[in-house]
Amino acid sequence: MKKRRKLGRGVAVVGAGMSHFGMFKDRDSKDLFAEAFKEMIASVDKGFDPNDIDALYLGNFSNDFFIHQSHWGPIMSDLIGMTPRPATRTEGACASSALAFREGVFAVASGFYDMVLIGGVEDMSKCTTEEVAEGLALATVPYEGSVGFTFPGVFGVIATAYFAKYGASREHLMNVTIKSHNNAPLNPKAQFKVSIRDLMNAKIEKAKAFGNPPPEWQDEKDFLRDPRANPPVAWPMHLFDCCPISDGASCMLLVAEEIAKNFTDNPLHIIGLGQGSGRCLHAAESLTSFEATRRAAEEAYGMAGLTPNDIQFAEVHDCFSMAEILHIEDLGFFKAGEGYKAVEEGLTALKGSKPINTSGGLKCKGHPVGATGVSQLIEVWTQLRGEAGPRQVPIKDLRIGAAHNLGGTGGTCTLTILERR
């Protein structure tokens, strides 16, 4: 990268909302987006007129496949009463709505629009698990899909390579899972609001209630080691290393910086934008580092004039426990080969020095793929505004947070840095 990127006109976030994440058999993409949109409207401190929204950018991976409907821009535009204002869908696999955010920023920074709604949605639970696996595989590159790779297999290979290179093991992956499950009960929107310890104890109590011999689990890792509780998916990825199938929606309101104070005294400023593309697994120089993430980070840190140390907390794309470790290294939070140690030492816990995935992450908050990128940014918004309640990061003068979103097996990556001033 040859130059430091900058925007000709500053852009701020002044509102945010998301639906509950989960598997909702009786709620579709429109229901979920309406829920997110209503919460966003209520979040704008000084209020605003939704008729002033100039355009919509919506991230969606493949409702084409999941529910046999594409072209979601105008459907959502109609739903929220925006017709005939423009609505554009972006797609970058699981990073689809981080791309919508970026395009919304560019549209405002270009001077063309002043107020843009961005968001994301995905409707996955109406498929069978096999169909979801098939649908998600549309995001892998052809050379991976054609040899039978699905996502757990890809991250299983990556974990195996990481273990061999750095001496880590499944025990270290478990630390990521336990941390995510500790954060999620503090997030009312999360799909799995239960700690591994509580889940373990509940299963023990259930066995007793049925008069069965209770499993002899001493601690959370005992539970996660037991294949009856945590069966293998694609070694070394077990069930609790994998994010779930989810439905959900998310949105944010972006405005030109010069009018942000009309909406709130507490806007967030977009100080770092980065995106990269990668050649995916079949052509990666290394199995334990994503080129697209490194590029996105370089671009975003460059624009912000910051180093990884300046990022006080982050949401990081933990589609698998292994992914979180990989990314916190690629983003420069920890050195290559040391991410798993940082997690083990508790540095990435809610009260650690670099809290990661305070929302519960994709693992527990859920991963409706098109909605995920913006939902990560909403966690950053919530934390930076001091509105995270029991999961509030206890760092004094919390000013700078980031969200990292991955699409495919390293094909698309974004890093977005927000600042409270």
Added chain:
Amino acid sequence: MKKRRKLGRGVAVVGAGMSHFGMFKDRDSKDLFAEAFKEMIASVDKGFDPNDIDALYLGNFSNDFFIHQSHWGPIMSDLIGMTPRPATRTEGACASSALAFREGVFAVASGFYDMVLIGGVEDMSKCTTEEVAEGLALATVPYEGSVGFTFPGVFGVIATAYFAKYGASREHLMNVTIKSHNNAPLNPKAQFKVSIRDLMNAKIEKAKAFGNPPPEWQDEKDFLRDPRANPPVAWPMHLFDCCPISDGASCMLLVAEEIAKNFTDNPLHIIGLGQGSGRCLHAAESLTSFEATRRAAEEAYGMAGLTPNDIQFAEVHDCFSMAEILHIEDLGFFKAGEGYKAVEEGLTALKGSKPINTSGGLKCKGHPVGATGVSQLIEVWTQLRGEAGPRQVPIKDLRIGAAHNLGGTGGTCTLTILERR
């Protein structure tokens, strides 16, 4: 719309290329995009280094459905050696690549990037015709698809309403078809390079060669009236009212206006951008006018400070003959209910006062849906630079042309106005 839109930084087109359009059983999306990219490189008058391209925007409707592969941004980025630079897919049904163009413009106008490649691709011919119809129906709104509408049905309903309202008939639709087939033989990239007259004569000669009684067609309309030559699809849409199934790719190079002269002495300036969304057929106020097109036109003319009369020629989204008539009215080139008369009088012919679809249009050039929007802009580029050869518009001082792209059954519309200075 409350304000006149403008860009904080001007953007220019300095290169363009497209693949041949057609049904290519042995060529995939990558082959076609490589062909377009190579032609684009050669088109940049003063040359340039492709390593300087900052980002890619790629329109694709649903290769998800057609060839079971999504996430085309990084695949194409890898193909043309751009990795790890960012690559984003946009989707707005058949307007997908006009949206890519817009996002490329915003990315440069925002100041973030200086040089952006935009394009589109679709790979449709590997499906059966029934599958293509099913795939395209993903772009209709759910209320239409669930009652069995496919695209020919939608435009059949529109044509029926138009006939009833304005006294037009199938004879008038035929004028659109005949015009498109007159232009296409002059376009070496077109899928159907044959006039209706030549097609008719060829069939007569063939019958004679086989010793059969030749059909008694006196002129092109006789041919188009004959259901043996032109069978009904969804009344009054017959085969020759409908664009074909196509594969193809297209791309353009956008740069900041202040550096355009480094690339060519003959850049085109983006003076009008417009996009709108619509409620589609189920909730349209009128069946004979698209709200999204009117909104896109208002935005684009407003930005350019122009009226429809200032547009010297245009590419218009003729997925069906009826659509072309509808759009030239909605765009303000002719009054409502008078578009069919204008076509009949030859005003939209190559040598008419307002040439429409000099490329042969979607009907004859082909309609690889994700590639179409940019391919329309490439026709505008070719004409404005005086490089259209035998199909060059014979208007003196040709300076301003426009491309109109429709997605779905009126869900997404764009109008883009280019100027040669």
